[in-house]
Amino acid sequence: MSGSLIARLAAVVGAAHVLTDPRDTAPFATDWRKRYFGKPLAVVRPATTAEVAAVVRLCVEARAAVVPQGGNTGLCGGATPDASGEQVVVSLARLNRVRALDPVNSTITVEAGCVLANLQRAADEADRLFPLSLAAEGSCEIGGNLSTNAGGVQVLRYGNTRDLVLGLEVVLPSGEVWDGLRGLRKDNTGYDLKQLFIGAEGTLGIITAAVLKLFPKPRAQATAIAALRTPRDALRLLEQVQAHCGDRLTAFELFSALCIALVRKHFNVPVPFETAHPQYALLELSDTHAGEGLVRLLESTLADAIESGIALDAVIATSGAQAKQLWALRENISEAQAAEGPNIKHDISIPISRIGEFIETTDARLAAAFPACGW
């Protein structure tokens, strides 16, 4: 049965796009953190929505489970097949075209396998911003971002991936194509079905394309890192920056001294303070108006924060290169943790106002239960 399924899959996508040799399937059979190892029956690489639909129909007929896979950067094993040798990985990597860009509607229609960085570039070339941004953007694909409802570093201002979507095209488990590829800016029809597929990790269907919102491109950015005593102080800083800067605040990322130490150790990224501090917040302001005003606004906001005792110190990037270095402190955290050894991933969501209390309580409990663990 498996032989005939493989032959039928090859008839749909071409033999070169049905991988069965373990040397070829290995990269698809394990996750980014190398925590899970599976054994797929085959890895199939369709290039069109019609091919995805035909592949799903064949797998359903053969009762072979389907595991959709995008860039395989997910951190909880959802894209890894099990070890039964019976599951078919459907890689969306070849379904990677930008189908349309509508500058007036400010939307882009892309296929699921479009790598996030390529999507950002296509928007940029049209003088627009696609704001989803995360450290895995060079490999992760928009279908994976949608299926994990990824957050990224600008979630504060633009929301989760869910908030960036106007329409979807999905291959259902029946092999039918659900065409919800609408780009309506005002859509007050009921039952927002597309939202069911977002964050569903492929359990309800395979996303093959999406209509996404674009935004005006920022003309000015100001980036800074603030040193802080506690996560509670970070919340006070956030409140103060929001009060002074409004929705020009596009990123606010809090991380501990331990994260910085790991990034320094494994990536040798320079830290712009002479002494270590318990906590750090990386801030970015963005504005569609060009000019120096944004840097001055950030300077005065952080000076106030230091004067009022909320922040211990702060450094504002004076060049694009320095801003990149500050971001490298944040963006290398996951990889530095992976290089250090086994670590437990978590992606928690709680009201912003309770983050300080949550971190303090959790740190204290972890230290009591596992005195040797870092936090």
Ligand SMILES: Cc1cc2nc3c(=O)[nH]c(=O)nc-3n(C[C@H](O)[C@H](O)[C@H](O)COP(=O)(O)OP(=O)(O)OC[C@H]3O[C@@H](n4cnc5c(N)ncnc54)[C@H](O)[C@@H]3O)c2cc1C
């Ligand atoms: C260094 C690093 C930094 C990260 N930073 C962040 C971050 O800041 N914020 C954040 O939210 N996440 C972050 N992540 C995790 C993030 O969720 C993933 O990187 C990304 O969204 C997954 O995309 P992918 O294409 O790699 O999906 P995959 O890993 O391939 O798949 C993820 C899940 O989606 C399913 N899937 C994939 N494509 C489809 C499709 N077309 N249709 C249906 N189901 C599909 C898979 O079956 C799986 O369940 C980070 C990961 C890394 C490695």
